[in-house]
Amino acid sequence: xxxxxxxxxxxxxxxxxxxxxxxxxxxxxxxxxxxxxxxxxxxxxxxxxxxxxxxxxxxxxxxxxxxxxxxxxxxxxxxxxxxxxxxxxxxxxxxxxxxxxxxxxxxxxxxxxxxxxxxxxxxxxxxxx
Numbered sequence: 685x686x687x688x689x690x691x692x693x694x695x696x697x698x699x700x701x702x703x704x705x706x707x708x709x710x711x712x713x714x715x716x717x718x719x720x721x722x723x724x725x726x727x728x729x730x731x732x733x734x735x736x737x738x739x740x741x742x743x744x745x746x747x748x749x750x751x752x753x754x755x756x757x758x759x760x761x762x763x764x765x766x767x768x769x770x771x772x773x774x775x776x777x778x779x780x781x782x783x784x785x786x787x788x789x790x791x792x793x794x795x796x797x798x799x800x801x802x803x804x805x806x807x808x809x810x811x812x813x
Contacts, residue, residue, distance in 0.1 A: 688713055695724035696800055700732045705739040707746065714750050726759040728783075730800045732793065733765035755782055762796040764788040 686709040688699040697717065720727055760783050763774050771787055778785055788796040 686710060686713060688716065690716075690720060691801070694728075694802055695720070695726060696728045696730060696802070698730040698732070698797075700734065701736050702734040703737050705736070705743060707740045707742045710739075710743045710746060714746065717750075717754075721754065721757060726757055728760040728762075728800050728802065729758060730762045730796055731764070732790070733763065733767055733770050734790070736767065736770055751780065759783045760800055761785045762788060762800040764790055764793045764796045766790050 685702050686699065686705045687702075688697055690697055697720065699713070717727065758781070761781060763770075763785070765771060765787070766789055774785065774787055786796065786799060
């Protein structure tokens with residue numbers, strides 16, 4: 685299952701992966717992200733991988749095409765997971781990702797959320813009464 689939401693008043697998309705991801709779920713995510721690129725020049729992604737058990741093979745094709753089209757448009761990736769093989773996969777795929785990447789454990793999820801927020805948003809939170 686793939687769930688996602690846009691963090692209000694930011695260019696941050698928070699995703700959650702738990703189990704199997706279908707091509708239809710992934711296509712909906714990419715459609716939403718394309719819409720966000722109409723509002724923001726760059727996006728930041730927070731990806732929580734609770735469990736990634738499987739995905740449909742065509743998902744890779746869609747991911748690669750999207751990645752090529754938006755290679756310069758994703759500025760930050762925060763990945764929170766306790767799955768060792770996912771961490772290793774992220775490390776290996778850094779060659780194909782231009783933005784800043786940080787990997788966190790699930791216990792560090794709040795640190796990941798804080799890091800992924802744009803500086804202006806973080807200042808607005810700090811200066812609130």
